Amino acid sequence: MKRPPSGSPPPSEVTPEQVYLRRREFLKQAAYFTGTVAGVGGALQFLSGRPIGKLRGDAPPEPLANGPKETADTGEALTPYSAVTTYNNFYEFGLDKGDPARLAASLVLEPWTVLIDGEVRQARRVDISTLQSWFPPEERIYRMRCVEAWSMVIPWLGFPLGELIRRVEPTSKAKFVAFTTLLDPEQLPGQRSDVLDWPYVEGLRLDEALHPLTLLATGLYGRPLPNQNGAPLRLVVPWKYGFKNIKSIVRITLTERQPPSTWNLAAPGEYGFYANVNPQVNHPRWSQATERRIGQFNRRATLPFNGYAEEVAHLYDGLDLRRFF
Numbered sequence: 001m002k003r004p005p006s007g008s009p010p011p012s013e014v015t016p017e018q019v020y021l022r023r024r025e026f027l028k029q030a031a032y033f034t035g036t037v038a039g040v041g042g043a044l045q046f047l048s049g050r051p052i053g054k055l056r057g058d059a060p061p062e063p064l065a066n067g068p069k070e071t072a073d074t075g076e077a078l079t080p081y082s083a084v085t086t087y088n089n090f091y092e093f094g095l096d097k098g099d100p101a102r103l104a105a106s107l108v109l110e111p112w113t114v115l116i117d118g119e120v121r122q123a124r125r126v127d128i129s130t131l132q133s134w135f136p137p138e139e140r141i142y143r144m145r146c147v148e149a150w151s152m153v154i155p156w157l158g159f160p161l162g163e164l165i166r167r168v169e170p171t172s173k174a175k176f177v178a179f180t181t182l183l184d185p186e187q188l189p190g191q192r193s194d195v196l197d198w199p200y201v202e203g204l205r206l207d208e209a210l211h212p213l214t215l216l217a218t219g220l221y222g223r224p225l226p227n228q229n230g231a232p233l234r235l236v237v238p239w240k241y242g243f244k245n246i247k248s249i250v251r252i253t254l255t256e257r258q259p260p261s262t263w264n265l266a267a268p269g270e271y272g273f274y275a276n277v278n279p280q281v282n283h284p285r286w287s288q289a290t291e292r293r294i295g296q297f298n299r300r301a302t303l304p305f306n307g308y309a310e311e312v313a314h315l316y317d318g319l320d321l322r323r324f325f
């Protein structure tokens with residue numbers, strides 16, 4: 001996206017993580033401060049008040065060699081890499097936020113193929129490297145708002161889902177897109193419990209899926225997606241509650257009818273199919289008016305469509321968002 005989304009907070013919230021993401025501008029600044037690129041460490045220290053090595057405890061490594069494009073940005077402090085990769089919801093690996101980081105390492109990512117089928121001109125099965133060769137990764141910094149009323153700001157790598165959909169040529173019957181997570185209780189021990197119906201499934205309306213903000217993520221913080229974040233391929237729809245962002249996808253099916261979605265099946269009165277972030281529609285058991293930004297102290301107001309109203313509100317013109325929550 002060329003423009004920052006509406007509702008961006010002031011630049012005073014910029015942090016060292018963001019400096020990391022702004023590496024190109026930053027290199028220019030570093031040269032300005034010190035006159036040499038060798039002064040990068042010193043300039044980072046100057047900006048952050050901390051030595052460069054301490055910028056993040058388990059700092060992510062250098063960005064991908066071929067440099068992802070930087071696009072949408074929230075203008076907010078990034079959630080530290082350590083929090084993004086240790087505070088997770090991935091019920092296939094357990095219900096505690098720390099379970100996925102402990103248990104997901106064993107997930108076998110190769111070989112991994114994604115079946116794209118249904119209402120398309122030609123169904124096909126593609127592997128991740130093929131997808132990445134078709135669509136080079138872009139960097140997108142998005143807010144992620146969990147329905148549990150916490151949020152993060154995450155620098156994803158990925159490509160617009162719409163580009164993939166256009167490539168497989170939907171038929172005129174295609175109205176929705178259904179997604180399926182890997183089903184393999186051997187590898188995903190949570191699937192041996194009946195806490196949810198497995199496999200995890202999700203869906204979008206076709207126009208939502210084609211929206212340029214909708215991403216298929218293959219990485220974060222400039223490196224491949226950690227397993228606990230849904231490797232090798234997960235959905236990111238930043239204006240919807242986090243549970244729409246289905247992880248470890250093996251199948252994408254274009255459909256004529258609205259597909260089922262796991263949390264809606266589990267508790268239809270609590271989790272809708274649309275699941276647009278909406279501070280005016282509370283969860284039956286808690287308010288959605290505010291949220292806790294992981295790593296920050298004060299609660300903040302939750303924004304309509306998670307701050308992306310300018311880009312996406314028109315998709316829902318004429319739809320009663322209280323009924324279709």
Ligand SMILES: Nc1nc2c(c(=O)[nH]1)N[C@H]1C(S)=C(S)[C@@H](COP(=O)(O)O)O[C@H]1N2
Nearest residue numbers: 088089090091146181200229242243245247
């Ligand atoms: N397959 C699968 N996808 C999933 C989940 C899950 O349990 N299983 N949890 C969802 C929820 S509730 C959230 S908030 C996000 C969390 O993504 P993160 O752990 O990368 O922050 O993943 C979503 N995708």
Ligand SMILES: [Mo]
Nearest residue numbers: 146147242243
């Ligand atoms: Mo969530």
